[in-house]
Every structure is written in C-alpha cells, then in structure tokens.
Amino acid sequence: MKTRLRSSRTAAELTQSELAEKAGVSRQTIHAIESGKYVPSTVLALKFAAILQLEISALFELEEGDWGN
Amino acid sequence: MKHQLMLPAGMKIPALLLFAASVALFLMVDKANFEFAWLHVGSDAFSNNNLTDELALSGVILSLLGLCCCRERIEDEYVRSIRLQSWLIAILVNYALLMIMVWTQFGLAFLGILFYNVLTPMLIYLLVFYLRLHVLPRFSKSGIRA
Numbered sequence: 001m002k003t004r005l006r007s008s009r010t011a012a013e014l015t016q017s018e019l020a021e022k023a024g025v026s027r028q029t030i031h032a033i034e035s036g037k038y039v040p041s042t043v044l045a046l047k048f049a050a051i052l053q054l055e056i057s058a059l060f061e062l063e064e065g066d067w068g069n
Numbered sequence: 070m071k072h073q074l075m076l077p078a079g080m081k082i083p084a085l086l087l088f089a090a091s092v093a094l095f096l097m098v099d100k101a102n103f104e105f106a107w108l109h110v111g112s113d114a115f116s117n118n119n120l121t122d123e124l125a126l127s128g129v130i131l132s133l134l135g136l137c138c139c140r141e142r143i144e145d146e147y148v149r150s151i152r153l154q155s156w157l158i159a160i161l162v163n164y165a166l167l168m169i170m171v172w173t174q175f176g177l178a179f180l181g182i183l184f185y186n187v188l189t190p191m192l193i194y195l196l197v198f199y200l201r202l203h204v205l206p207r208f209s210k211s212g213i214r215a
Contacts, residue, residue, distance in 0.1 A: 024143075024145070025143060025145040026145055028203075029145050029146070029147035031206050031209075032206070033147075038147050041146055
C-alpha cells in the first residue's frame with residue numbers, strides 16, 4: 001500500500017512524536033507506517049485522516065500488487 | 070496478546086533485577102558449588118537434596134516470563150504485531166536449533182542442551198522483539214525522529 005503519511009504530516013507541521021501522541025500510538029508505529037513496513041488498521045488510518053484533516057484516500061492508496069493473492 | 074494477560078510496563082525493572090540475581094545465584098551454584106544451608110531438605114540417601122539450584126532456576130524462568138509478558142509503555146497495534154511475529158520467529162529458530170542438536174549431540178551432552186532449551190524460546194523472543202522494536206529502526210535510512 002502506498003502511503004503519503006510522511007508528506008502529509010510534515011505539511012501539517014507535526015513531528016512523528018506529536019502525531020503519535022495525538023493518535024495514541026508509539027513513535028515506532030509512525031516510523032514503521034511512513035517507511036512502508038507496517039499497514040495500519042482501518043481505525044488507525046481513520047484517526048490519521050481525522051488528525052490531519054484529510055480524506056483517507058489522500059493518505060493511503062492501494063497499489064497494483066495489493067490486488068494479488 | 071490480550072492486555073489482561075500482560076504485566077504493567079513498570080514490572081520490567083523488578084523482572085530484570087530478579088533475572089540478574091537468579092543468573093548470579095545459578096552461576097555460583099554451577100561453578101562454585103554454592104548452597105544455602107537453610108534450603109537443605111531430606112535426610113536419607115534418596116531424598117537428600119539442597120534446593121538452591123531449584124531456587125535459582127525458578128528465578129530465571131519467572132523473571133524471563135515476566136520480561137516476556139511486560140507491556141510496552143505504549144502497547145499499540147504495531148507493537149502487538151511485532152510481539153506476535155517475534156514469538157513465531159523464536160519458536161521456529163528454537164526448534165531449528167533443537168533439530169540440529171538432535172542429530173549432532175548425544176547422551177548427557179544432549180540432556181544439557183535440553184536443560185538450556187527450557188530458556189531459549191524466551192531468550193530468542195526477547196532478543197528479536199527488542200531488536201525489531203527499538204534497535205533496527207534507528208539504523209533504517211529514514212530513522213525515527215522526535
């Protein structure tokens with residue numbers, strides 16, 4: 001899954017720690033999501049969208065490989 | 070792992086202290102034949118025993134279990150996923166090593182390995198979990214920022 005969390009976070013002038021605190025997760029979690037190592041749950045993705053005041057599709061996007069079995 | 074089954078994050082330090090004390094006691098028993106006189110039980114040839122080594126091993130097992138079952142300060146979905154993956158890696162590595170030992174070590178040497186095998190799943194789990202959660206992200210290209 002393609003993520004634009006890092007660019008959206010920096011555009012909102014938030015550090016990883018600040019976003020983590022607002023979403024109630026650890027800094028490691030933000031780092032793992034931004035570097036594409038972890039795909040967040042729907043609840044967490046919706047939290048990020050609400051905090052950054054964006055549509056969820058502006059933060060996360062399916063890639064071609066996500067459709068494979 | 071369900072939160073109800075886990076210890077608070079603050080229990081890590083007592084568990085670490087117990088682990089250090091138990092390992093020290095175990096080494097003293099193993100290398101210097103140290104025994105607490107008050108832990109002597111039995112009087113005949115069959116039941117005569119000193120329980121110092123049992124106390125040391127129980128301390129090591131309990132402290133490792135405590136460390137394995139301590140929550141992180143923020144126990145979120147990513148930490149839980151790392152925890153689960155680390156248990157899986159620990160079990161696979163542990164039994165792969167055990168299979169190698171089955172075919173290469175025999176007799177008393179194998180019994181000695183089985184003794185340490187009681188502890189290795191927890192030790193491998195702790196190593197993998199803390200490496201993946203705290204150490205490896207620091208060496209990644211993007212890194213963790215404040």
